[in-house]
Amino acid sequence: MEGEPTAELIRAQLRRLRLKAELSQEEFGKLVHFSGSQVSAVELGQRPLDRFFLKRADEVLGTGGLLMSLLKLAERDGQPNWFRPWLEAERDAQQLWCYHPTLIPGLLQTENYARTVIRADDMLSDDAVEKRVAVRLDRQAVLNRAQPPKLVAVIEETALRRADEGFRGLMAQQVAHLIECVGCPHVSVHVIPADVSTHVGLAGPFSLARGSDGGWIAYLENQLGGTTIDKDQDVATLIARWESVRSEALPQRQSTLLMKEVMTSWT
Template identity: 80%
Template sequence: MEGEPTSALIRAQLRRLRLNAELSQEEFGKLVHYSGSQVSAVELGQRPLDRLFLARADEVLGTGGLLMSLLKLAERDGQPSWLRPWLDAERDARQLRCYHPTLIPGLLQTEHYARAVIRADDMLGDDEVEKRLAVRMDRQSVLARPDPPKFVAVVEEAVLRRADEGFRGILTQQIAHLIEWSERPHVSVHVIPVDSSGHVGLAGPFTLARGGDGGWVGHLESQLSGTTIDRDEEVAILLARWESVRSEALPQGQSARLMKEVVSSWS
């Protein structure tokens, strides 16, 4: 969902920049591969803001990425209020630790895997799926910035193997992506083997973020929402549970070999 005030600002900026470039809607439309009527609909708010359209508009108008930057702000404004504190913590983190018992952590999901996960909610229309996907992909930029946080992810082997024949192509690509990222100095991926006994992490996913001040906050997900945890005693519990979960996982080298074995078993 777009944040309405920011969305209106984007449309106004688009129109202003187009007029400053002395382009009619028809002329501008040809440059961005839209019809003049489609350009008009975007500017008037009768058509949703499209990422590809705005990226082309930035290029044609020489904005330095202004419109896409504003769109990212609009998407953040459109996030539910319960998620925004965590987005701030995630963006400012110096360390991130994530465990998920049933999925690949969002910051390491490929576009195809993420789309499949989001689309599993059959209450979402195609447009909403793509909006949520765009936000998830944008959040991953925290790991690609010049000063990225140290990110440690723990995943279950069962998650890597949960693939019927139709999903194996997506999961093969996803596992290759995990291996590639785990070779970067600031990212570690550890796998809990299927023969591990039950552990406290199976109660549910959680993520921890350590800010520049050295303090930790946590995030818990549920079917309907999520909660940012900042009370010292609750954060201490999550840190202790992290140590328990991490101790169940294989070292990074063994984890990478296991991931490769999973893919080769399908060949």
């Protein structure tokens, strides 16, 4: 991300705002709890952009959150090319349908759950993990906008119950978050009970987004990344499979009761 134009813009804005405030690098460093040499390294691109640093810089310089907003854009710019079309579709969607056979969909993940899932890839550095967590949480902002999309998520009961002793507290937090989410009129979560042994969705996760023009776009995840689908025939196939998956799931009220029962069973 550090070579992206948006990241360069952040560094330029940081320096401009610091000079406008008539602060030396040493003076500014004391205010944001960094050394003057660290401030210099950030401005020169010799040190990665740090979320804590930029958050403190926004507070000290009174930017109204400008630097953190630019950081979110830089993190989006740093996403692989295959993911960017789906990010655009997700942000512009009026309806979102998500199904995952083994995990909670990303738009409904808590920060701790997201970090644990992402960290399961042992090829990622700690810094890469945190950047991916930040992007995933940033995506969830679509659900909090003035006119949010209608999100319908279908999950498996087995995904809810994946909780050994070390994972149980995290999962309790995650399931509680799901129950809180369904309290919003634009979010529905439906659970496929464990006694449904097989259905078409088990072939893999997928999501669908309907834009303001009424057209649908789909997204398929895989081990190497994902693919955005926009061919009418392929999208129609996935819509049909969604309807099949959705028909296997419990209604909202029963799904919520099942989620509560799962939490009760842990205590």
